[in-house]
Amino acid sequence: MDKIDHLRREIAKRESELADLKSQLAVAESEHRTQDESKAWRWPLQDHEYQRYGRQMVVPSFGLQAQLRLKNSRVLVVGAGGLGCPAAAYLAGAGVGVLGLVDADEVEVSNLHRQVAHSTGRVGMSKVLSAITYLRELNPTITYKSHREHLSPHNAQAIVSQYDLVLDCTDHPTSRYLVSDACILLRRPLVSASAFQTSGQLIVLNSPPGKGPCYRCVFPRPPPPESVVGCGEGGVLGPVVGVMGVLQALEAIKLIARGGLEAAEGEEGAGEQRVLIFSAMGDGPSFRSVRMRGRRKDCFACSAEADLTLEHLETSVDYVQFCGVAKPVAVLRPEERITVKQYCEIRAAHSEHTLLDVREKEHFSLGSIPGAINVPISRFNRGDEMPELTAAAGKDGPIYVVCRVGNDSQVAARKLKDLGFDNGGERFVGDISGGIQAWRGAVDPTLPFL
Ligand SMILES: [Zn+2]
Incomplete structure (x- = not known):
């Protein structure tokens, strides 16, 4: 057992070193390409980009304009797990300009049935590094940023402000409220999804920025802490969380392609907002979409009266206390x-x-x-x-x-x-x-x- 553990640790260490080297190579290649691109070239994208993205650029209503918007976009994926892996894969494949990943966890064997960017050989490695290793194989021509930490009130502003659009791929209420608040304060649209057992849901929030409802508008109160059962304990089918992550990538690509990242000006506000509900095993239709109310007049984060500020978020919003902590059960003496x-x-x-x-x-x-x-x-x-x-x-x-x-x-x-x-x-x-x-x-x- 000791020998096996030792070998596993050695492999994980070398995989990390390899990931670092690949990252240096990618930066060098990208600098090389930039030099190449500065030479006379009369088309808006480089030759390798027409080859790589041609199949999506010829899709009616997508086109060159959408591809250029993707190339100029910076997308943050919070959580490199069951939702984050497929979402990041499709965003990288589609050619977003900068893709950032936030996660402090390491890859575990029990993740692999659904977290498709990781691998058995990378068990023990940081999830962010493991995912970026996979994504670089998929598309080495875009920029990846790794944030090997949990998103917290202290780093949320510094991290989120580097991006134009955020995907919430976390699995705990504390993170969901924090990500949403940061997106409201920094005026970033947010694509939020969740999956559990055989069902999932998807919502696009704060879209357009300054108009659409936030996570608190939809869920003003967190669920009772005793009822929060993660995928670790309650389980989840891989394809179910995969479907939700892929749909997040799709919503993100749609938003970017139609130029929806800009804050709304004037009166024209959010169109109809809907929650998409996916149920893999139910008797009814697999997908249902339910109309959602707009912003709540009394929302803690996004209403006109809300006094939430970035400073307030960093110093005095206690997300753990807000969501509560499940008390140890003491029913028996x-x-x-x-x-x-x-x-x-x-x-x-x-x-x-x-x-x-x-x-x-x-x-x-x-x-x-x-x-x-x-x-x-x-x-x-x-x-x-x-x-x-x-x-x-x-x-x-x-x-x-x-x-x-x-x-x-x-x-x-x-x-x-x-x-x-x-x-x-x-x-x-x-x-x-x-x-x-x-x-x-x-x-x-x-x-x-x-
Ligand atoms: Zn709100």
Whole structure:
């Protein structure tokens, strides 16, 4: 294992060095091209550009004008993940002038099913560098800028102000409000998308700048922190997030091509604003588009009364506090919980008991503790009939509830007590602290890691 880790780290290090070299080469090549371009040439684009972009330039209503606008545009992609990878790939391919990427994370194996600009060989490398390595292979003739940091109130102005258009490819409410506020203050249009499990949504915000609604107009209040489940835990299908990222690139290209980056002058304002909703597995149509209200009169960020300023954003807007932090679940008292070690001893002593695993069946089916009965927490929450529980009620011995990390299990154990499964306190009903993750760490490392 040590040897494998060592080799992986070595490869990641050399990949980073290689990425640096390629970046230097690209800069040198670009300087060379600029010298070439200064020689007498009577067409607005260079020969290599007609070759590369010809297939899109001949599309009716696109043309040379749109290509020149793309070449002069500077686009920022915030987040080099499931949305950012396909979005950046199509923007690079289409020939935007400057493409910037912001992300502080490193590539992980679990990213690869959807984050198509990364690769197995680049696991452990900065996502921004990994994506730029891929993008340079795709199109070495444009300028890439790497921002290997999370967008924060402190760097938002410095980064966003270098670009004309922003794509929000992040996956957390704190980033979404921050990106939107920065775009309002710096008058940049924003193409925002999200994807989760089998659905996604797409909105073009602050377009034209100074007119269209912002993220706060559409979502004035953040979702409750307990309800924010990332793709890491809730899952997402690769093509679903891919579709949304590709649509972001398309909206960006449309905006640039029709000259929509400029701030609106006078009365003519935003046309009809719509949210596009994609549902891969539903019974209805896969795509629906819903009309959206314009700007909110009382919007914190973009209304006439809003007193949000760049200085205010940097010094006194606390996005983490605004979005809230999920509190650790403490539904059970300490004496109602057992540790994985205690549960291990109970199993070793063969004492009669019921083990209830309340993870969703998709998680359960990938690996569980032998003998566990699966009753997903969603069925508890819906108040479904649970015949498996009635069977367990007829047996003797305590009931131990387990989930992924030890939150849902507390909620389920509390419900079981409320339903009378503890026989008025005579039978122990409690949960296993730390859940399957703790069990995997302390007892059975062969359980699949999720
Ligand atoms: Zn607003």
